[in-house]
Amino acid sequence: MSKLIGPFKEVLTFTKTPQKGALEDDKIGIIQNGGVLVDNEKILEVGDFDQLKSKTSEVEEINGDHILLPGFVDCHTHLVWGGTRARDYTLRMSGESYEKILEQGGGIFDSVEKTRKATPEELKSGLIKRANRHLHDGVTTIEVKSGYGLDVENELKVLEVVKSAMAEIEADLIPTCLAAHVCPKEFKDKKDFLIYLEKELLPQLLVKGLASRIDIFVEPSAFPVEIARDYMSAAKNLGFDLTIHADQFHTGGSQMAVDLGARSADHLEASSQKEIELLAKSDTVAVALPGASLGLGMNFTPTRKLLDAGASVAISTDWNPGSAPMGDLLVQAAILGIYEKMSSAEIFAGMTFRAAHALGLGDRGRIAPEMKADLVAFPFDDYREILYNQGKLKPDMVWKNGNRIKHV
Ligand SMILES: [Zn+2]
Known part of the structure; x- marks a missing residue:
């Protein structure tokens, strides 16, 4: 049974970000009001939260004031x-x-x-x-x-x-x-x-x-x-x-x-x-x-x-x-x-x-279909806050294989 996680203020997907070379921030691939549909440890789909809602009845509700990234x-x-x-x-x-x-x-x-x-x-x-x-x-x-x-x-x-x-x-x-x-x-x-x-x-x-x-x-x-x-x-x-x-x-x-x-x-x-x-x-x-x-x-x-x-x-x-x-x-x-x-x-x-x-692992590090549902969420509404806080701002939610880690 698939599950929808969201909505997130911004989802940083890196779906098509090149493997090599310099990158401008417009290469991140940001989805506003995003959600992630997961099934059996993997990501099925990422996109607009409201549109994805029609695809499953199970929703892991997030308050909407978070930034989501692939697990580090x-x-x-x-x-x-x-x-x-x-x-x-x-x-x-x-x-x-x-x-x-x-x-x-x-x-x-x-x-x-x-x-x-x-x-x-x-x-x-x-x-x-x-x-x-x-x-x-x-x-x-x-x-x-x-x-x-x-x-x-x-x-x-x-x-x-x-x-x-x-x-x-x-x-x-x-x-x-x-x-x-x-x-x-x-x-x-x-x-x-x-x-x-x-x-x-x-x-x-x-x-x-x-x-x-x-x-x-x-x-x-x-x-x-x-x-x-x-x-x-x-x-x-x-x-x-x-x-x-x-x-x-x-x-x-x-x-x-x-x-x-x-x-x-x-x-x-x-x-x-x-x-x-x-x-x-x-x-x-x-x-x-x-x-x-x-x-x-x-x-x-x-x-x-x-x-x-x-x-x-x-x-x-x-x-x-x-x-x-x-x-x-x-x-x-x-x-x-x-x-x-x-x-x-x-x-x-x-x-x-x-x-x-x-590490020779092509199955993680991007929020895209077929990737492992390893995800981290930060309690902010603008991704730039993460590095601006110089690492002091920690994620308050972490998922491994689609499952929320309880003690974060
Ligand atoms: Zn070393």
């Missing part, structure tokens, strides 16, 4: 970890660099030690708490990376935690294996470590159905391009989708992402015009992570230049205990937008269908 998609997070990195953050505020803290055995290694020690129950409880907070803020699909295990046993433990949490929460979790986050202390040679992952871990992910996506941190201090390429090519040959932490401090990763046909190249704070043009010509989504720029006190991803060159740009939190502890997608997108001079259409596209595309 966060396509890059590291939501499973043990411990805290408040000490690192204090050091960074006093001027110590991320790479220096890593060299001194802090940074990622601190999270690795605490994640290895944590029980699956402890890790799952932290993940569920964070995922539910995200859902309350309108994020209905959340990518989750492993990467604080760094050996077969602990990487499997973390990805099992993600799988088990999926059954208990309403938001969708999309797991990604980032075992190649940094070389663990047990291995002297980075190449040996990647060969170990390729032989011992990747085949198990397929057998156990724990992840269909592989990520790597391409950076001289983590994995240089020359040795990262073999590992990612092997993963591709096994049938995995690829995504790459690229060009955060040094360039090289984005070229590899484009060469290997990765779904996305994420970070790109160090990308120059050469990398920007490469990405713009490709189908690889450029993912900006303003939370990492804010957490490290560094420059933002050059999203204005990427969009103007014709790239598809998504915006994600990079939510992690080290460089991006805030994890608030809307706050970060609003801040990125004012610094990089983005239109509302570009910002919202980056949090919805363009982020979904970075």
Whole structure:
């Protein structure tokens, strides 16, 4: 039985908004006094509320003073970890660099030690708490990376935690294996470590159905391009989708992402015009992570230049205990937008269908027939209020698969 949800003052549909390039706000596709007809988790039709009323007797009545958008998609997070990195953050505020803290055995290694020690129950409880907070803020699909295990046993433990949490929460979790986050202390040679992952871990992910996506941190201090390429090519040959932490401090990763046909190249704070043009010509989504720029006190991803060159740009939190502890997608997108001079259409596209595309998901991120009925509503009568409030204005209604989340 179909159900009509509405009326909404404005429905921001993004039905025909292009996947790539710069966008003016007239590309949003706004329906005034709109309604959404849903059936069996999917959107059947979107249009004028009064006209849609004739198509069903079941109406979920909204007071008419709300703006409706597609549910947000966060396509890059590291939501499973043990411990805290408040000490690192204090050091960074006093001027110590991320790479220096890593060299001194802090940074990622601190999270690795605490994640290895944590029980699956402890890790799952932290993940569920964070995922539910995200859902309350309108994020209905959340990518989750492993990467604080760094050996077969602990990487499997973390990805099992993600799988088990999926059954208990309403938001969708999309797991990604980032075992190649940094070389663990047990291995002297980075190449040996990647060969170990390729032989011992990747085949198990397929057998156990724990992840269909592989990520790597391409950076001289983590994995240089020359040795990262073999590992990612092997993963591709096994049938995995690829995504790459690229060009955060040094360039090289984005070229590899484009060469290997990765779904996305994420970070790109160090990308120059050469990398920007490469990405713009490709189908690889450029993912900006303003939370990492804010957490490290560094420059933002050059999203204005990427969009103007014709790239598809998504915006994600990079939510992690080290460089991006805030994890608030809307706050970060609003801040990125004012610094990089983005239109509302570009910002919202980056949090919805363009982020979904970075995950290879064509079934969400737009309010259109056949799309998942993942929706967020804000208590205002003008969509411009959302970014104007710089993320402080939160949705007061969220739907996942057509069902209203009760505790929002
Ligand atoms: Zn990351």
